[in-house]
Every structure is written in C-alpha cells, then in structure tokens.
C-alpha cells in the first residue's frame with residue numbers, strides 16, 4: 329500500500345485552536361489541522377512551515393510535536409505528524425473555504441477527520457497543561 333508522510337499543525341491562540349475546511353473537491357469538505365505532504369529532505373517542522381506559508385500565507389513559530397496518527401484512505405495510508413504552533417499573523421484562506429477558532433471539546437461539532445480523535449485528545453491535554461502552567465507559573469508555586 330502507498331504510504332504518504334504528512335504534517336499538520338494545530339495553531340493555538342488565546343486558548344483556542346484553528347481548524348479549517350478544505351475546499352470541497354474529491355478529498356475536500358472536511359475540517360482539518362492544515363498541513364500537507366513532507367518533501368524529500370525536509371524535517372517535519374520545515375515541511376509544516378512551508379505548507380502554512382503556501383496554504384495560509386502565515387509564518388508560524390513555536391512548533392512543538394504533539395502526536396502521530398494514521399489515516400487509511402482509499403488510495404493509501406497517510407502517516408500523520410501533528411504539531412502545535414503559534415503565529416502573530418492571521419490566516420488567508422487559499423485552499424480552504426472556512427476556518428473556525430474552537431476548543432478541543434468542540435472540534436467534533438464540525439465535520440472533522442474521525443481518524444484524528446486521539447490527536448484532539450492529546451491537544452486537549454496539552455492546552456489544559458498550558459493553561460495550568462500560566463496560572464501557577466513555571467514552578468507551579470503560585471498557590
């Protein structure tokens with residue numbers, strides 16, 4: 329079976345995460361963490377930076393690995409590496425036709441990839457941990 333390496337990014341801002349819907353063609357109509365295929369010689373973060381620049385016109389920073397996944401599609405297996413990221417810029421939709429700022433608990437209110445449930449769970453834990461860290465400080469000694 330054909331295997332394709334793909335990276336995707338969960339952009340976090342003000343306690344929310346951005347998901348975007350692919351323009352509805354053959355593989356479209358689904359909300360996703362935007363990303364794309366890794367090209368030969370690229371690291372995951374390099375591929376993610378390039379894809380976000382191409383697809384959303386955004387410079388992303390603070391790229392941190394979140395979790396890996398697999399998505400079996402009719403034409404092959406997608407091996408997915410998911411990262412969290414941040415940016416000071418706003419998305420410009422080029423291959424998507426909608427975007428939503430939401431929380432991990434509400435991602436599946438949208439038509440989001442079923443195979444990504446464990447990525448969403450990992451994101452929830454990461455965002456809850458980050459919020460706790462902000463409340464208590466790096467030493468966890470505020471209270």
Ligand SMILES: Nc1nc2c([nH]c(=O)n2[C@H]2C[C@H](O)[C@@H](COP(=O)(O)OP(=O)(O)OP(=O)(O)O)O2)c(=O)[nH]1
Nearest residue numbers: 334336355360361362363364365399406441443444
């Ligand atoms: N399961 C899952 N798949 C995703 C997510 N994000 C994401 O891009 N994919 C899938 C959709 C596509 O099948 C694949 C990326 O393919 P693509 O066509 O965008 O790749 P690309 O930008 O490099 O485009 P190209 O070279 O084909 O022009 O990865 C996600 O969050 N979850």
